[in-house]
Each structure stands twice: as C-alpha cells, then as structure tokens.
Amino acid sequence: MRMPKRATHTYESEKDGVKDSDLNVHYCMCCGESVLILGPGVVLASLPRRKTDGAYVLERGTTVFKLKSNAGENKLLKRVGGFERQYRLNCWNCNVPIAYRSEPPSDGSDTAAITYVLFDATGLQADLYLQLYQVPPCxxxxxxxxxxxxxxxxxxxxxxxxxxxxxxxxxxxxxxxxxxxxxxxxxxxxxxxxxxxxxxxxxxxxxxxxxxxxxxxxxxxxxxxxxxxxxxxxxxxxxxxxxxxxxxxxxxxxxxxxxxxxATAGAASTVARQQWEQGEEFDDLAPAPGVKQQVFRN
CATH class of the missing domain: 3.30.1200.10 (YggU-like)
Incomplete structure (x- = not known):
C-alpha cells in the first residue's frame, strides 16, 4: 500500500527579534522558488560536506535552518564496501531532489539528526535557473x-x-x-x-x-x-x-x-532529474570538493 505524499517543513528557530535581512535564503536551481533558509551567520559554503557526493551537512541542534520540501523516493545506493539508503527530499514546487536523509521519517515527525543538501541544488539568486539565459540588452x-x-x-x-x-x-x-x-x-x-x-x-x-x-x-x-x-x-x-x-x-x-x-522550470527539472538518476549507480554521485579548508564527514 502506497502512502500519500506529504510536505516536510524542517524549522529550527533562534530567539525572537531576528530580522529577515539576517537570514540566508537559498533557491531551487530548477524553478527559482525558495527552499532553504539558514539562520543568522550560517553560510552554506562553510558547512561540512560529504566525501561521497559533496552534499552539505546540516546537523540538527548545530545548524539553524528551515527546509521546504516534499517527501521523495527511497533509494538504495551501492557504495564502496556496502550500501546506503537515502530518503530523498524534493523541492516543494518543482519536485526535483534537493536533499536527503539516512533516517526514515517516524510518525510524520521530523527527527532526523542530519540532513544532506545536494551540491548545486540551491543558489542564492531567485533567478538561478535562468543563469544560462541572461536578460537580453533590450x-x-x-x-x-x-x-x-x-x-x-x-x-x-x-x-x-x-x-x-x-x-x-x-x-x-x-x-x-x-x-x-x-x-x-x-x-x-x-x-x-x-x-x-x-x-x-x-x-x-x-x-x-x-x-x-x-x-x-x-x-x-x-x-x-x-x-x-x-x-x-x-x-x-x-x-x-x-x-x-x-x-x-x-x-x-x-x-x-x-x-x-x-528556459522553463519544467525543462530544467527534467534535465536535473535525468542527470540525478543516471549518476546514482556510481560510488561518487558528484565530484568531491577540492577546497582544502573545507571540513568533511564520512
């Protein structure tokens, strides 16, 4: 029996009085809608990243964030020395994968200790999916x-x-x-x-x-x-x-x-989904980051 899809909104807040300008808003690379809000002083590029696929590590209790997503597919990926189960989270608007967790949701509540945000799945500009289609001079x-x-x-x-x-x-x-x-x-x-x-x-x-x-x-x-x-x-x-x-x-x-x-969100979503599915059989879903100053987790 298939369970109905549900929306997942992960939110951890600081004290009252935080201004909108203090928050870092990230947008879906496909449709341009806001999907990730980071708390004051939290910069996505400075967070730890996985060696396997370069995904950013958002740890509950350590990183203040809000993720707007729909529950996606469950995937079993082959890794070196074993397998990995991923519970994917899709963009709430275009339904393209943007993140995943290694723990299944329990009773509809969000209790996962760590959320992984896919590398290049989000950006700081709302018009990110138009990055290859610059506004013409006219x-x-x-x-x-x-x-x-x-x-x-x-x-x-x-x-x-x-x-x-x-x-x-x-x-x-x-x-x-x-x-x-x-x-x-x-x-x-x-x-x-x-x-x-x-x-x-x-x-x-x-x-x-x-x-x-x-x-x-x-x-x-x-x-x-x-x-x-x-x-x-x-x-x-x-x-x-x-x-x-x-x-x-x-x-x-x-x-x-x-x-x-x-340059439509639908076309971009299709390409992103195809690239994701075609690459999931490999041990590395994305190239590992090359910046030496970054912190990694296994």
Missing part, C-alpha cells in the same frame, strides 16, 4: 524596480502576441491599425496581461523608428519582466523548431533561438 533596469523594454510593434496582425525576443528588441504583434493611438492601446493592454500588472504601471514612448517603442515598467525587476515575456513567447507563439512532444518543451541544449533554448 530589457534594461532604469532605477529601483523600474525597467525599460525596447519593442518592435507590428500592427494589423491576426492576433495579439509576443512574437520574438532577441538582443535588440521584443517583438509584439497587435490587431489594431497604427492610427489614433489604437495600436498603442493594444500594446499596453497585452503587455499588462503578459506581465500581470495593472495598466498604470506601464508607460509607452517613442523609439528610434516608426515601428519601435519603449515600454517603461514600474515595480518590477528586469529578471521578472524577462521571465514573464519569455514565458509568453514559449506558450503563445513558440517556433515549430523548438516544440517538443505534445505539451512539452525541448530541454536546454536541444533547440535554440537568438538568446538560447527554452
């Missing part, structure tokens, strides 16, 4: 949470859509003609939908040619704007050369355009 921050987007507008088209993204501009098609501000109104309407913001946060100005426009977006960062625009391209008018199986998108490295292949 999306530029202009201030604190203010972004300018260079756009090329095609009027009189069959549908409103984001047509392309490259270093020079974001392409957008609208149905209205270029007269009496109708096309500009449709551009603002569609971009408000794409960025999921109210119209007052958007301002449209002239560009360097008749077709070009500058869109000023307030209260968003360049990365947030890029994520929304890129997602619209992939789901709305994805080129045939980049389409994978029905309902899917090619994994990174299998397709391309002006700024790289599809």
């Amino acid at each position: 999306i530029q921050p202009t201030g604190d949470r203010s972004v300018r987007v260079a756009m090329e507008v095609s009027v009189g088209q069959l549908k409103k859509a984001i047509t392309h993204v490259n270093n020079g501009e974001i392409g957008i098609s609208v149905c209205a003609p270029a007269q009496e501000g109708l096309a500009n109104s449709e551009v603002l309407e569609h971009m408000a939908k794409v960025l999921n913001v109210p119209r007052p946060q958007l301002h449209l100005s002239r560009g360097w040619s008749q077709k070009s426009k500058f869109l000023i977006v307030s209260k968003l960062t360049a990365v947030e704007v890029f994520k929304c625009i890129r997602a619209s391209v992939e789901t709305d008018i994805l080129p045939l050369s980049m389409q994978g199986p029905v309902g899917g998108v090619e994994a990174p490295g299998l397709g391309g355009d002006d700024i790289g292949p599809a």
Whole structure:
C-alpha cells in the first residue's frame, strides 16, 4: 500500500527579534522558488560536506535552518564496501531532489539528526535557473524596480502576441491599425496581461523608428519582466523548431533561438532529474570538493 505524499517543513528557530535581512535564503536551481533558509551567520559554503557526493551537512541542534520540501523516493545506493539508503527530499514546487536523509521519517515527525543538501541544488539568486539565459540588452533596469523594454510593434496582425525576443528588441504583434493611438492601446493592454500588472504601471514612448517603442515598467525587476515575456513567447507563439512532444518543451541544449533554448522550470527539472538518476549507480554521485579548508564527514 502506497502512502500519500506529504510536505516536510524542517524549522529550527533562534530567539525572537531576528530580522529577515539576517537570514540566508537559498533557491531551487530548477524553478527559482525558495527552499532553504539558514539562520543568522550560517553560510552554506562553510558547512561540512560529504566525501561521497559533496552534499552539505546540516546537523540538527548545530545548524539553524528551515527546509521546504516534499517527501521523495527511497533509494538504495551501492557504495564502496556496502550500501546506503537515502530518503530523498524534493523541492516543494518543482519536485526535483534537493536533499536527503539516512533516517526514515517516524510518525510524520521530523527527527532526523542530519540532513544532506545536494551540491548545486540551491543558489542564492531567485533567478538561478535562468543563469544560462541572461536578460537580453533590450530589457534594461532604469532605477529601483523600474525597467525599460525596447519593442518592435507590428500592427494589423491576426492576433495579439509576443512574437520574438532577441538582443535588440521584443517583438509584439497587435490587431489594431497604427492610427489614433489604437495600436498603442493594444500594446499596453497585452503587455499588462503578459506581465500581470495593472495598466498604470506601464508607460509607452517613442523609439528610434516608426515601428519601435519603449515600454517603461514600474515595480518590477528586469529578471521578472524577462521571465514573464519569455514565458509568453514559449506558450503563445513558440517556433515549430523548438516544440517538443505534445505539451512539452525541448530541454536546454536541444533547440535554440537568438538568446538560447527554452528556459522553463519544467525543462530544467527534467534535465536535473535525468542527470540525478543516471549518476546514482556510481560510488561518487558528484565530484568531491577540492577546497582544502573545507571540513568533511564520512
């Protein structure tokens, strides 16, 4: 009989009065959601690591942390001189493995003495899964949470859509003609939908040619704007050369355009899961750290 999946939230707190700025938040490398919060003064890179796979060692009672995860699979791995049982913990959002324990959960409570966080499973930036897909130069921050987007507008088209993204501009098609501000109104309407913001946060100005426009977006960062625009391209008018199986998108490295292949959390999750499963039969799941100052545990 299979037990239903349950979410595991491991949390150890210090005294009241700790500020959010004192905490170190780590994000899933695949989906960018926060999965690990370390207490004040705790730096992940300074924690002990395993020799077998380079995983970081988080010890209950010694390390203050909160791990947001779902219970994953139980795996029996072959090691030198024996076997190792791993009770894996997956990201609560994309369900990709991020950590594991050697002790089974008991009665739904979390009493494991040690939690191992996989090397390179988390990062300090929320946009970590976009690290290979840098924000193009046509999306530029202009201030604190203010972004300018260079756009090329095609009027009189069959549908409103984001047509392309490259270093020079974001392409957008609208149905209205270029007269009496109708096309500009449709551009603002569609971009408000794409960025999921109210119209007052958007301002449209002239560009360097008749077709070009500058869109000023307030209260968003360049990365947030890029994520929304890129997602619209992939789901709305994805080129045939980049389409994978029905309902899917090619994994990174299998397709391309002006700024790289599809950069979705789903594609990244698929690749990470495949790499994890393909490497689990070896004694070393990841290269051992080479920094001499680090402390290791067996």
